[in-house]
Amino acid sequence: xxxxxxxxxxxxxxxxxxxxxxxxxxxxxxxxxxxxxxxxxxxxxxxxxxxxxxxxxxxxxxxxxxxxxxxxxxxxxxxxxxxxxxxxxxxxxxxxxxxxxxxxxxxxxxxxxxxxxxxxxxxxxxxxxxxxxxxxxxxxxxxxxxxxxxxxxxxxxxxxxxxxxxxxxxxxxxxxxxxxxxxxxxxxxxxxxxxxxxxxxxxxxxxxxxxxxxxxxxxxxxxxxxxxxxxxxxxxxxxxxxxxxxxxxxxxxxxxxxxxxxxxxxxxxxxxxxxxxxxxxxxxxxxxxxxxxxxxxxxxxxxxxxxxxxxxxxxxxxxxxxxxxxxxxxxxxxxxxxxxxxxxxxxxxxxxxxxxxxxxxxxxxxxxxxxxxxxxxxxxxxxxxxxxxxxxxxxxxxxxxxxxxxxxxxxxxxxxxxxxxxxxxxxxxxxxxxxxxxxxxxxxxxxx
Amino acid sequence: xxxxxxxxxxxxxxxxxxxxxxxxxxxxxxxxxxxxxxxxxxxxxxxxxxxxxxxxxxxxxxxxxxxxxxxxxxxxxxxxxxxxxxxxxxxxxxxxxxxxxxxxxxxxxxxxxxxxxxxxxxxxxxxxxxxxxxxxxxxxxxxxxxxxxxxxxxxxxxxx
Numbered sequence: 001x002x003x004x005x006x007x008x009x010x011x012x013x014x015x016x017x018x019x020x021x022x023x024x025x026x027x028x029x030x031x032x033x034x035x036x037x038x039x040x041x042x043x044x045x046x047x048x049x050x051x052x053x054x055x056x057x058x059x060x061x062x063x064x065x066x067x068x069x070x071x072x073x074x075x076x077x078x079x080x081x082x083x084x085x086x087x088x089x090x091x092x093x094x095x096x097x098x099x100x101x102x103x104x105x106x107x108x109x110x111x112x113x114x115x116x117x118x119x120x121x122x123x124x125x126x127x128x129x130x131x132x133x134x135x136x137x138x139x140x141x142x143x144x145x146x147x148x149x150x151x152x153x154x155x156x157x158x159x160x161x162x163x164x165x166x167x168x169x170x171x172x173x174x175x176x177x178x179x180x181x182x183x184x185x186x187x188x189x190x191x192x193x194x195x196x197x198x199x200x201x202x203x204x205x206x207x208x209x210x211x212x213x214x215x216x217x218x219x220x221x222x223x224x225x226x227x228x229x230x231x232x233x234x235x236x237x238x239x240x241x242x243x244x245x246x247x248x249x250x251x252x253x254x255x256x257x258x259x260x261x262x263x264x265x266x267x268x269x270x271x272x273x274x275x276x277x278x279x280x281x282x283x284x285x286x287x288x289x290x291x292x293x294x295x296x297x298x299x300x301x302x303x304x305x306x307x308x309x310x311x312x313x314x315x316x317x318x319x320x321x322x323x324x325x326x327x328x329x330x331x332x333x334x335x336x337x338x339x340x341x342x343x344x345x346x347x348x349x350x351x352x353x354x355x356x357x358x359x360x361x362x363x364x365x366x367x368x369x370x371x372x373x374x375x376x377x378x379x380x381x382x383x384x385x386x387x388x389x390x391x392x393x394x395x396x397x398x399x400x401x402x403x404x405x406x407x408x409x410x411x412x413x414x415x416x417x418x419x420x421x422x423x424x425x426x427x428x429x430x431x432x433x434x435x436x437x438x439x440x441x442x443x444x445x446x447x448x
Numbered sequence: 449x450x451x452x453x454x455x456x457x458x459x460x461x462x463x464x465x466x467x468x469x470x471x472x473x474x475x476x477x478x479x480x481x482x483x484x485x486x487x488x489x490x491x492x493x494x495x496x497x498x499x500x501x502x503x504x505x506x507x508x509x510x511x512x513x514x515x516x517x518x519x520x521x522x523x524x525x526x527x528x529x530x531x532x533x534x535x536x537x538x539x540x541x542x543x544x545x546x547x548x549x550x551x552x553x554x555x556x557x558x559x560x561x562x563x564x565x566x567x568x569x570x571x572x573x574x575x576x577x578x579x580x581x582x583x584x585x586x587x588x589x590x591x592x593x594x595x596x597x598x599x600x601x602x603x604x605x606x607x608x
Contacts, residue, residue: 200499201501202490202491202501202598203501204490204501204503205598207602209602230522232513232517235513235516235517236513239513240509243509250509252510253509368498369505372503372504376501377603378488378503378604382603383525384523384524387524
């Protein structure tokens with residue numbers, strides 16, 4: 001079987017050798033951020049070979065519930081089946097190519113119906129009916145692509161209610177792709193006394209005029225907060241310092257202030273690097289470690305898990321976990337950010353928040369506050385970051401220099417290692433992402 | 449002050465927008481009560497500011513942080529600064545309770561924010577909940593409902 005149309009022959013200039021030449025041990029070529037051809041190849045190859053986040057099962061609790069999204073540049077729909085399973089379909093009518101499910105979310109009942117000519121599809125994507133069906137008799141319709149209905153994602157895996165898909169039908173298994181990194185999702189779910197999360201609070205959507213990988217790089221960049229966020233977090237500390245003595249520290253200041261921690265703090269908190277581009281900051285400490293206790297939460301956890309297990313769960317204070325290629329998860333603050341590529345210089349950042357089912361509301365309140373203070377289009381922290389991304393998107397076009405440096409604390413021995421905790425300012429995790437980028441960019445090119 | 453007249457209420461809303469456009473932000477912040485909130489909901493008709501995400505739900509201290517940040521020497525996203533322009537429809541008085549000293553007005557607006565060569569237009573409704581405090585009108589709650597509050601925006605840097 002040849003690979004499907006998701007992986008056509010790349011342009012001659014983007015043969016595997018060309019892709020590999022863009023990533024050196026400690027440098028990456030500017031073209032991966034600014035070249036539209038590289039972006040097109042990412043959409044065709046990288047986002048088809050990797051396991052990409054689609055959504056959360058709590059968004060589609062009942063049969064026929066769906067949400068629409070994109071995987072890379074592909075319009076997709078995630079839908080709950082009558083048997084309780086979840087399918088991920090290309091959101092494209094087999095007839096004339098119209099997007100079938102139009103809303104961000106909804107319930108489609110027992111079938112999808114295209115708004116153009118009323119072709120209908122079962123929720124598993126198979127063609128159910130079309131008007132004037134006898135007009136297709138003796139036309140060879142059964143051998144046409146359209147008879148196969150809405151195309152399904154190559155593979156779907158639901159892990160503790162997080163739904164991922166791989167567009168290509170062939171490729172690496174879910175388990176091989178993620179390996180030990182799933183422990184961050186485990187920890188976020190375990191923080192619910194009932195072991196269950198629900199998407200809650202609504203999604204913040206923030207448009208960035210920069211390449212999607214700048215956001216991914218930033219998630220484990222621990223040398224920027226005290227510089228870029230001096231304007232926001234530093235000001236928050238300064239304003240609070242003027243409050244009358246004895247003023248209790250507001251939740252907002254508690255959330256802002258750790259961004260201004262010194263380099264030593266970030267060095268010591270550590271970074272853990274897994275294989276395939278996954279990794280996280282905050283191994284032994286993090287900016288989320290010192291929040292005030294939430295009344296009633298500890299008690300609910302101890303009742304559910306016992307004292308010792310509770311301590312294990314809540315003492316895991318991981319900061320940012322990158323799941324390559326394009327999401328970041330914060331277990332202690334129950335958020336998941338998706339960096340959706342729109343164009344080589346445009347990225348939609350979606351910031352989702354979760355309720356820990358069975359935990360006090362105050363945790364969701366804190367999560368929502370964190371999200372609007374840090375992740376929204378009105379967030380001063382977000383403004384700090386977006387400014388530098390946009391300046392990079394502009395200045396990377398300079399021909400004065402061609403390479404971006406990711407060499408901090410590089411050690412050639414790292415190439416043979418995985419699941420390693422290292423200095424928290426090591427750029428190893430960025431290099432890990434770039435090595436994974438080469439792997440999943442070229443995997444389906446070489447199959448040809 | 450005696451119970452404010454309808455014109456005084458309307459003028460208050462117009463003057464508030466003028467302070468924002470002039471970026472006289474310390475004077476603007478002084479219009480708020482100490483327990484005030486400035487709220488920009490994320491979804492149309494949103495009723496819960498705490499367990500639902502909002503674009504902004506800020507107390508006076510957070511507003512103060514925003515204002516001080518705008519002028520910071522290392523606030524690179526405001527170098528150069530943003531500018532803004534409010535175009536208000538005539539404010540409509542929604543509720544007067546002279547006995548309780550509370551008043552609310554609703555004002556349709558177009559708002560333009562600009563930085564460098566970019567100019568972005570927003571449209572929505574501002575709702576002011578006002579009280580009389582120490583003889584002057586003050587804002588207890590300013591709620592800004594954008595007509596497309598759930599859209600994907602770039603930076604919103606100033607105050608609507």
